[in-house]
Amino acid sequence: MTGPVIRLLLADDQALVRGALSALLGLEPDLEVVAEVGSGDEVVAAVLEHRPDVALLDVEMPGMDGITATAEVRRASPDTRVLIVTTFGRPGYLRRALQAGASGFVVKDTPAPQLADAVRRVHAGLRVVDPDLATDSLVAGESPLTARETEVLQAARDGAPVAAIAQRLFLSEGTVRNHLSSAIGKTGAVNRAEAVLVADGNGWL
Amino acid sequence: MTGPVIRLLLADDQALVRGALSALLGLEPDLEVVAEVGSGDEVVAAVLEHRPDVALLDVEMPGMDGITATAEVRRASPDTRVLIVTTFGRPGYLRRALQAGASGFVVKDTPAPQLADAVRRVHAGLRVVDPDLATDSLVAGESPLTARETEVLQAARDGAPVAAIAQRLFLSEGTVRNHLSSAIGKTGAVNRAEAVLVADGNGWL
DNA sequence: ACCCCGGCATGACAGATGTCAGGGTCGTGG
DNA sequence: CCACGACCCTGACATCTGTCATGCCGGGGT
Numbered sequence: 001m002t003g004p005v006i007r008l009l010l011a012d013d014q015a016l017v018r019g020a021l022s023a024l025l026g027l028e029p030d031l032e033v034v035a036e037v038g039s040g041d042e043v044v045a046a047v048l049e050h051r052p053d054v055a056l057l058d059v060e061m062p063g064m065d066g067i068t069a070t071a072e073v074r075r076a077s078p079d080t081r082v083l084i085v086t087t088f089g090r091p092g093y094l095r096r097a098l099q100a101g102a103s104g105f106v107v108k109d110t111p112a113p114q115l116a117d118a119v120r121r122v123h124a125g126l127r128v129v130d131p132d133l134a135t136d137s138l139v140a141g142e143s144p145l146t147a148r149e150t151e152v153l154q155a156a157r158d159g160a161p162v163a164a165i166a167q168r169l170f171l172s173e174g175t176v177r178n179h180l181s182s183a184i185g186k187t188g189a190v191n192r193a194e195a196v197l198v199a200d201g202n203g204w205l
Numbered sequence: 206m207t208g209p210v211i212r213l214l215l216a217d218d219q220a221l222v223r224g225a226l227s228a229l230l231g232l233e234p235d236l237e238v239v240a241e242v243g244s245g246d247e248v249v250a251a252v253l254e255h256r257p258d259v260a261l262l263d264v265e266m267p268g269m270d271g272i273t274a275t276a277e278v279r280r281a282s283p284d285t286r287v288l289i290v291t292t293f294g295r296p297g298y299l300r301r302a303l304q305a306g307a308s309g310f311v312v313k314d315t316p317a318p319q320l321a322d323a324v325r326r327v328h329a330g331l332r333v334v335d336p337d338l339a340t341d342s343l344v345a346g347e348s349p350l351t352a353r354e355t356e357v358l359q360a361a362r363d364g365a366p367v368a369a370i371a372q373r374l375f376l377s378e379g380t381v382r383n384h385l386s387s388a389i390g391k392t393g394a395v396n397r398a399e400a401v402l403v404a405d406g407n408g409w410l
Numbered sequence: 411a412c413c414c415c416g417g418c419a420t421g422a423c424a425g426a427t428g429t430c431a432g433g434g435t436c437g438t439g440g
Numbered sequence: 441c442c443a444c445g446a447c448c449c450t451g452a453c454a455t456c457t458g459t460c461a462t463g464c465c466g467g468g469g470t
Contacts, residue, residue, distance in 0.1 A: 017222055019317020020222065023317070110221050112223070112224020112228070146446060159395070162426075163426090172450085178447095181428050193364025352417095366457090367457075368456095376418075379419060383458095383459090384417090386460090396457080
């Protein structure tokens with residue numbers, strides 16, 4: 001092995017998955033995992049300390065989500081490329097990750113041998129996105145919800161009644177009902193519960 | 206390496222995670238992954254074909270959940286022990302998995318080096334359960350919901366209105382409302398949305 | 411026999427949800 | 441300046457949700 005090694009950072013809150021991915025990538029002679037972190041807010045510090053070539057970030061992590069961490073990494077270490085590795089291929093996630101500066105986006109349904117390939121392509125400056133997911137992203141489009149509607153729908157996630165949401169967000173109950181109604185209409189749902197599922201599934205929340 | 210090898214089967218619907226676990230366990234000289242499947246309904250056939258010593262099963266899989274697959278495996282191949290490896294350490298899952306015949310239950314938050322240890326202990330006839338999870342299980346207890354209440358609450362998961370649930374389950378709307386009301390009371394929730402979350406979080410659905 | 415329990419059903423009703431109309435304020439762009 | 445969109449608010453109202461009381465049926469246990 002005389003060629004250069006691609007240095008990697010892994011960020012995933014599930015320790016077992018993180019360790020397994022490290023083992024998988026560690027089998028590749030041209031890849032080396034130099035750091036692993038379990039929460040989003042540890043990513044940038046680890047990037048600055050270890051200077052990886054490619055950071056593989058999960059989306060849903062405690063402390064900071066992978067998309068926000070992507071933007072931070074790109075700002076703090078422009079030479080580090082980001083590959084998102086996530087359970088849910090939600091169109092909104094794809095769009096926002098690419099806008100945040102990610103070079104690639106793979107879902108955990110991807111066959112294992114393809115991950116090392118994706119890492120190498122990202123490292124070589126290419127963009128790696130599943131074509132089906134790209135299509136879904138075009139179909140789902142950008143979130144039709146205003147920031148406030150998104151916030152109210154987020155608050156409605158756990159079934160909170162209008163009064164509780166109004167209290168939590170310092171709004172009147174009528175305003176909350178209006179925002180929910182609007183979000184229900186924009187997502188084509190029959191009620192708030194379904195609106196939450198639609199928006200969540202599209203990565204709009 | 207002169208000792209015996211423990212033969213493993215992996216079942217997880219996420220190809221990347223499955224492959225990564227295979228790589229992780231494959232690093233152990235006394236472990237050998239002899240089969241991998243991506244859905245629950247493929248588990249038994251693969252067990253019968255490959256005769257693994259230990260089957261590592263995820264819970265939430267298409268085709269058949271890992272708990273049902275556990276019972277099937279234990280019936281079809283009593284010499285094969287089952288280790289559940291799951292994202293969600295829900296108390297109800299733990300209880301039902303052990304009752305179905307699983308010898309171990311680990312969550313994906315478990316540090317990677319502990320997985321091989323867990324496999325060896327299960328193979329040696331020991332039982333492997335996280336003590337915190339066992340405590341949660343005792344606290345949460347068995348589901349207080351009747352089968353019918355569970356079924357109605359399941360149907361309510363995606364926000365379906367009462368009329369739609371009644372139609373889907375061939376019940377009257379009044380009966381659906383009664384079952385939902387009962388489930389809300391038993392879970393201590395304020396409405397059906399919260400009841401779904403409570404029951405889900407406890408592994409009762 | 412009776413009793414208990416779970417499941418299903420009906421009906422009444424209070425409160426919550428969602429829709430719609432209308433109005434005001436603020437910031438942005440032409 | 442005006443127009444527009446986002447946000448917030450109020451009020452009216454139809455519909456849905458959840459609760460409660462009541463009753464019937466079937467199965468299992470004593």
